[in-house]
Amino acid sequence: MSCEGPPSAEDLMPKRPRYDRDQTCIKCKSHRGNLVIKHAVYCFSCLPAMLIRKFRRALSASLDPAAPPRGTPSRTPPPDVVLALSGGPSSTVLLDMVWKCFSVEGSGRKDERRQVGSVRAVYVDWSCLGGKSVVESLREACQRYGIELTMVMGEAAFDAAWTSAVGMPRPTSELLVNQHSDRLPFLPSPMGAGPSDPIATLRAHLASLPTPSAIPAMLRTLTRLLILNTTCALSCSVLMLGTCLPRLSVDLLENVAYGGGFSLGSEREESVSLPLGEVHVIRPLRDWSLKELGWWLHSRSLPVPRGVDGKPDRLLAPSGGKTLSKLTEDFVLGLERDYPSTVSTISKTATKVVPAEPAAYRCAYCLRPAQKNATRWKAGTAVLVLPSLADGGNDPLAPPKTPPLPGAQGLADGLCYSCYTHLTSRGGTGAGKVRSIASQDADRSGSTGMPMPVWVRRVREEEMKQHIGEFLLEE
Amino acid sequence: MVPNRTCALCHTSKPILRRPKTGQQLCKPCFFYVFETEVHETIIGTNLFQQGEKVAIGASGGKDSTVLAHVLTVLNERYGYGLQLHLLSIDEGITGYRDDSLKSVKRNQQEYGLPLKILGYDELYGWTMDRVVEQIGRKNNCTFCGVFRRQALDRGAASLDADHIVTGHNADDTAETVLMNILRGDIARLGRCTAICTKGEDSIKRSKPFKYAYEKEIVMYAYFKKLDYFSTECLYAPDAYRGHARVFLKDLEAARPSAIIDIIHSGEAFQVAQDVELKPQQFCQRCGYMASNELCKACTLLESLEKGMGKLAVGDRNRRKLDDEPMPQGMRTIPMFQRSATTDSASPL
Known part of the structure; x- marks a missing residue:
């Protein structure tokens, strides 16, 4: 020294x-x-103004980054908006914030009120899985704010009747895949089967998942698709989610852990094309910490309809072991305590990365962009069959082959990496408990194949040919 | 778990283990076969080596590098890679840890008949890790050790005239690094941490043939092959922050074994956005090693130690304080980095 x-x-x-x-x-x-x-x-006195400013800033950046400065009348009509409500703290704050900023009663400025058109709310009810429905409390809250609430039942994802309500072609029969094969080959629908019970089909779907970790992930995807389609059916083009900063960081890390790095950016913001139009998904609370949420709820004396443990995926949590979802949540909340800036770093990191290659197609299950051969990449990371049993000897120095194309087409070809992982990845703690926790009467699962949500369709050879037609040479 | 009657691959022998990566129950010969074949396929599928290349195996005496030396020796012979393999060990100067692990490296050298080069921090930097820790304490000592080791490996390989360094980084390490870089917001490293082979301008190729090999399977392989390795953790406290990520990863793996491969896939599926500015690579003005500033990180850290300000060297906040302090007389510096051109014209395997 x-x-x-x-x-x-x-x-x-x-x-x-x-x-x-x-x-x-x-x-x-x-x-x-x-x-x-x-x-x-x-x-x-200054805190509410700061939080409202923060909310507006995030909203403006997402709604229209090239919008004219404040006070200048916009030339395009404002978008009609749907708020996705779960009944949790974040969506309660979202509902209150939107009312405060965009309604006359909420004292939003006239020019600022023009940022959004009509506002509606959507709630997906999973009471069919045994949880308590919070729809009545949400309906009361929405009535107070003068916002119309639409409820969608979770089992609608497996209800053919729901498809006509959201402008999707009605499936002629239930789509079944063989979950015991990694290629997820399609199975013929049972002959003469009438319309199945959507709740039983949902339970059979969940019971066929290979690990407990897949259940919360798939429930999230089902919820997302139900809300997106309902938003479109309500003729709205913007969907607002109440995702706060810690939740966003959990979602991002969880996505990485599921192998969904390709669509990491979609966790922050995305546009999804649906049969009835396009929906832009935004998260105006994405910079809010739990402290800010808590203070807003407290200062405005807002009741939270759903308790912390009321999430649908918690209802199905296995008694032994934890799901990836819960592990990631615990990890991020622990970081917020010990290394607080890390939580926002995770979110910022996600803004600086882009997919390494253009998307080849949209995943049949989650409708997010998927990369070419993603599911085969996974099959190529482990030797699962001895060569003598596969195709005889070959040149040892020749590059390893891509896993062989199956004779029968499977759903795996139309999935993104993470959905494929959820549907096929086996082992781990709690494996084997899925059947009992997801299905009260597991008679359907296993024997007849895994039923798929109504928007998952078998891509016919002709449709595939149409997509790649310009690259095909005459035979 | 109830054992199956026969191995899931050969369907004849009795299984003795469950593969952590796939959950399959396998017999010993089938496990050896799949483990070695997967490493071989990684090597061939990524064109990792070129015929006749001189390859330095970073050998610490731990499980990963011991198994790597063994497997590369086996594959080189079995498939005729034509590689000239060398063992390269770095002696950080940690009494009671590295001296013991080097004994295990020397035993492996004799067993595989590979030439061994040991390069010490003391010889290269004039400091041992024992002395570094004496000055800076246990906090952040991993930063010094990691920076010094990276450069020491390159310099050791250059002295062997090697074209390529291979290290025993496994799938767990790669997944952990992806998570760490996301948590730290280290975009530059996030963009390249899943690459199986990295090569800076004028630097030696560095690769990880065990990129897709699970740590547990490496231990299994060493156990069933009865390989001689040193298994004690470093005496100086591990990086607490990295420890968080490691525990998280192990929890994820327990909940879903494919999580490790899935995280690596995530890391490979994204890249740094074009509008994100990254520091251009340059060369250290003092030692000629690649750097992102005027001085490379090793020279900066060494200077801080020489000035007795090692505690201030980690992070940029105290950089000015360090610069303002005059250089002590006879301050040790790292010798100029020199290496001959690599033989890029050689044919791939």
Whole structure:
């Protein structure tokens, strides 16, 4: 160490100001601060304005990044919006924020109110899996705000009658796949079978999943597709989700753990094309911490209809072992305590990466972009058959072959990597418990194949040929 | 788990293990076969080596590098890669840890008949890790060790005139690095951490043939082959932050064994967006090694140690303080990095 005297103040780089060491609000600089948010102290008068500004900023950036400056009338009509409500804290804040910013009663400014058109709300009810429905509490809350609530039953994902309501072609028969084969080959529909019970079909689908971790992931996907299709059916083009920062970070990490890195950006923002139009999904609360959410709920005395443990996937959580979803949530919440800035770093990292190659097609299950040969990549990472049993000897220095094309076409060819993983990846803690936790009467599962949601369709050879027609040479 | 009657691959022998990667119950010969074949397919599928290449195996004496040396020796002979294999060990100077693990490397050298080169931090930097920890304490000592080791491996390989360094990084390490880079927001590293082979300008190729091999399977292979390796953890505290990610990954693997491969796939499926600015690569003005600033990280860390300010060297915040401090007389520096051109014209395997 140097023996000279301590350096003078001018010699040192100025320290980054940490406002939580001060008692005064950083906005008005006069009142005593009441709450510390990311090292900045706010008083109770400045905090609501800061949070509303934050909400608007995220919304403007997502709705129309090239929008004219505040006060300038927009030339395009504002989009009609659907709010996806779960009954949890985030969606409660979302509902209140939208009312506050975009309604006359909520004292939103006239020019700012023009940012969105009509506002509706959608709730997907999973009470068929044994949980408590919060639809009545949500209906009351929506009535208070003057917003119409549409309820969709979770089992609608397996109900052929629902397809006509959302403009999808009605499937002629239930689509079944053989879940015991990695190619997920299609199975013939049972002869003379009438319309099946959607709840039983949903349970059979969940019971056929190979690991408990796949259940919350698939329930999330089903919820997302039900909401997206309903948004379109309501003639709305924007879907707002109440995803807050920790939840977004959990979703992003979970997506990485499922192998869904290709569509990482879709977790933050995405546009999905559906039979009735396109829906833009945005998350205006994506920069809100749990503290900010909690304060808003507290300061506005908002009741939260659903408790923390009321999520549908929690109902099906296995008693032994944890799902990837729960593990990721625990990990991120632990990080928020020990390394708080990491939670926002995860979200920021996701904005800086893009898919490594153009999408080859859309996943038949989740409708997200998928990369070419993703499912075969996985099959190529492990030797599952001895060569003598597969195709005899070959040149040992020849590049390894892509897993052979199956004779029969399978659903695997139309899936993205993560959906394929959910439907085929086996083993791990709690494996084997899925059947009992997802299905009260598991008679259907296993024996007749895995039923698929109504939007999953078997791609016919002619349709595939149509897509690649320009590249095919005459035989 | 109830064992099956016969191995899932040969359907004749009695299975003795369940593969962590696939869940299949296998007999010993089938496990050896699939493990070695998967490494071979990784090597061939990615054109990792070229015929006649001189390859330095980074050998620490631990399980990964011991199995790597064994498997590469076996595959080189079985498939006629024509590689000239060398063992390259770095002695960090950690008493009671590295000296013991090097004994295991020396035993392996004799068994496989491979030439061995040991390069010490003391010889290259004038500092051992024991002395580094004496100055800076246990916090952040992994940063010094990691930076010094990377450069030492390159310099050791250059002295052997090797074209290629292979390390025992396995699938778990790769998945963990993907997670760590996301958590730290290290975009530059995130973009390249899943690459099986990395090569900077004028630097030696560095690759990970075990990229898709599960750590548990490497241990199984070493166990059933009765390989001689050193299994003690480093004496100096492991990186607490990395420890968080490691525990998380192990939990994910327990819940769903494919999570490791799935995370690697995620890392391979995205790339850094074009509008994100990354620092261009340059060469260290002091030692000629590749760097992203005027001085490479190893020279910066060495300078901080020489000035007695090692604790300030990690992170950019104290950089100015470090620069303002005059250089002590007779300050040790790293010798200029020199290496001959690689033989890129050789034919791939």
